Amino acid sequence: MAARVLALPRLLPDLDAVNFARSLHGFDLAAQAPHFPGYPVYVAMARLASAAGAPEVLALALPGLVLGAVAIGLLGLVLRPYLGAAGALVGVALVALLPLPVLFGATPGSDGAGLALLVLAACAVLTAGDSAPRAAVLAGAVAGVALGARPSFLPALLGLALVVPPGRRLAAFAGGGLGVVAWLLPMVALTGPAELLRIGSGFLGGHAGEWGGTVAVRPELGWRLEHLGFDIVAAGLGLPWPGPHGDSVALRVARFLLALGFSGALVALVRAALRGALSTGERRVARLALAFGLPYGAWMFLGQNLLKARHALPVVLALALLVAVGGAVLARAWTPRVHLSLAGALAATTAAVMLPVALAQGSEPAPAALLVSHVSRTLPPAGTLLFTGEEARLFEHYVPHYRAGRPATGEQLRREVERVAAAGADVYVTSTAPGAEALAPHLEPVSRFACDRRVRSHAHDIVLFHYRPAPPATPHKVL
Incomplete structure (x- = not known):
């Protein structure tokens, strides 16, 4: 909880957060309050927090903060009978302290609440086989509710059914149906069946084939592999990654030690599995992690926008559980004092790697929010026109008296910029505007807003340009 409170941002960071903020005052999918698929379970929890008096950013982050604490505590209780004290400590420490779960457990969005509900669903499924049939109904119901908080976790939630x-x-699927009906019927009633179908089909079509970052939009294999690796390894687990990051020597050593610990635990897991030396409890936890981690990992690679590291959260959770199983295997070779000390050292190293990114997110607004603040302090609203990417929604939310447009294509950007510049407007363009590079000869850099890519993988570097139209051609003198 302390780590997530440190990571709590001061301002809304992006378009999705603004859409969720708009939903605090009225649920309207047609007005993108929020955008489809609506996240009704998460929005209901955030609106309760807002009604209780929580300010905007806190109201949107509170579901993830509270559910995260509950899920982490329950995870420890559930894992201990299967993995022992050391394995449970490793699993809980990683889910609690790895960079990506901390950052998005405090972000004003649905990711933290969705991850917490996925953890709760995994815990319920893990224990369902040892309890009465109603435990399977409960497990399915939790999974159905989790789908209403984070619908993109569907492959992971379906994977849990394999365990x-x-x-x-049958009892689990019946419970899942009840969980889904609990949020789907109110959403249909609020939106209307025909309108919901229209909005949903339009969103899914655009996400799959135009702007969603799927393999149909960005099919380059090298690009997808590099971003998948960064999202999981660097942003998710906090491990070393090529490129300049400005890390201190102590932080580089901590990342190396963390990689060493993860590798040792995973090697121990694989060796024990090949020898058939896993205990019944270790096998069940490992099967659980693979059952939801592999389907979701395939979906992430093919159907998600890999520029946004938050999509790796279920994969990071699966890896944390596998490392916990490996830690339990290693613990059998040592005395309790030794293996608990090593598990504690792994937790401390994870915290050391996480702390800088948590402090960075909590102390410095996202580059898009810094852009909005800079423009409002330095440029007059009258006569100024901006062309941006997703930051246009932040301008609309925080400084609606500024005119900020988000063109759909590079060609539209060029036409609009030339038109309004010719009419006398003072035009500014950001590097995130579609097709901005085509205007490069006329763009003069004004300011740059950036953060560590591991803190914010998407739009972590935004440049504000002043548009300088080409001077009119000088007519030739006729002799």
């Missing part, structure tokens, strides 16, 4: 014993799967 439910065959005799309990």
Whole structure:
């Protein structure tokens, strides 16, 4: 909780957060308050926090903060009978302290609440085989509710069904149906069946084939592999990654030690699995992690926008559980004092790697928010026109008296910029505007707003340009 409070941002960071902020005052998918698929479970929790008096950013982050604390505590209780004290400590410490769960556990968005509910669903499924059939119903219901908080976790939630014993799967699916109906019916009632179908089909079509960052939009294999690796390894786990990052020597050593600990635990897991030396509890936890981690990882690679590291959260959770199983395997070779000390050292190293990015997110607004603040302090609203990317929604939210447009294509950007510049407007363009590079001969850099890519993988570097139209051609003198 302390780590997530340190990472709590002061301002809304992006378009998605603004859409969620708009939903605090009225649920309207047609007005993108929020955008489809609506995240009704998360929005309901955030609106409760807002009604209780929480300010905007805190109201949107509170569901993730509170549910995260509950999920982490329950995870420890559930893992201990399967992995022992050392394995449970490793699993809980990683879920609590790895960089990506901390950053998005405090972000004003649905990711933290969705991850917490995924953890709760995994805990319920893990214990469903040892309890009465109603435990399977409960596990399915939690998974159904989790789908209403973070619909993109569907492949992971379906994967959990593979771990439910065959005799309990019907009960689990019945519970899942109840969980889904609990949020789907109110959303249909608020939006209307026909309108919901129209909005949903338009959003899914655009996400799949125009702007969603799927493999259909960005099919380059090298690009996708590099971003997938960065999202999981660097942003998710905090491990070393090529490129200049400005890390201190102590931080580089901590990242190396963390990589060493993870590698040792995973090697121990693989060796024990190949020898058939895993205990029944270790096998169940490992199967659980693979059952939801592999389907979701495939979906992330093919169907998600890899520029946004938050999509790696279920994969990071699966890896944390696998490392915990490996830690439990290693613990059998040592005395309790030694293996608990090593588990504690791994937790401390994870915290050391996480702390700088948590402090950075909590102390410095996102580059898009810094852009809005800079423009409002330095440029007059009258006569100024901006062309941006997703930051246009932040301008609309925080400084609506500034005119900021988000063109759909580079060609539209060029036409609009030339038109308003010719009419006498003072035009500014950001590097995130579609097709901004085509205007490079006429763009003069004004300011740059950047943060560590591991803190914010998407739009972590934004440049504000002043547009200088080409001077009119001088007519030739006729002799």
